[in-house]
Amino acid sequence: MNRKCDSGLACDMDEFWVFGYGSLMWNPGFEFMERAEALVYGYRRSLCVRSFVHRGTRDNPGLVLGLDRGGACRGMAFRISPGKWDEVIDYLRARELVTNVYLERRVRLQLVGRRRVEAVAYIIDREHEQYAGALDALAAARVVNEAKGQSGPNDAYVFNTLTHLKQMGIRDHWLERVVNEVERLRAA
Incomplete structure (x- = not known):
């Protein structure tokens, strides 16, 4: 088996799983053997990353998702075939570590209705x-309502994320409150 050992993340894992909590859930961009709904405890999905390029600018940053400490997060876990470990970890690093706002870590997941596994996640x-930081729904909505970057308006990103989560049967009450606040701001 060819396994990445430079970070130690995959080299001593019998299985290689990846945890997605945002766009990775519906647009992983890599081959996988299995996909399963999963829970990670001790982290939550949050609009806690300032976007200076794709959904905002340095002068008017937007907000995109990060996995932050506290709570729990329902997402998707992907099991990668051993022959693809190097390719997938290289792809993920290129995708997720562009500005080094995320830390590549192992997390313990509970596959819904099944067993526990370790997975690579970006915290x-x-x-x-x-x-x-931890913003309340109204503060996040104010940012999301005003920001726009190279990939489009910040609100489109947030609304699209919530739509995908709902299609997957995943409720995120805080993100729903942010969307409700954006809609309230628009109506005012």
């Missing part, structure tokens, strides 16, 4: 300049 680096 927000709270020391990074792009970390926005």
Whole structure:
């Protein structure tokens, strides 16, 4: 088996799983053997990453998802075939570590209705300049309502994320409150 050992993340794993909590869930961009709904405890999905390029600018940053400490998060786990480990970890690093706002970590997952596994996940680096902290729904909505970047308006990203989560049967009450606040701001 060819396994990445430079970070130690995959080299001593019998199976290689990846946890997605945002766009990775519906657009992984890599081959996988199995996909399963999963829960990670001790982390939550949050609009806690300032976007300076894709959904905002340095002068008017937007907000995108990060996996932050506290709570629990329902997402998707992907099991990668041993022959694809190197390819997938290289792809993920190119996709997720562009500005190093995320830390590549192992997390323990509970596959829904099944067993526990370890997976690679990308956790927000709270020391990074792009970390926005824990915002309440109204504060996040104000940012989301105003920001726009190279990939389009920030609100489109948030609304699209919520739509995909609902299609997958995943409720995110906090993100729903953010969307409700954006809609309320527009109506005012």
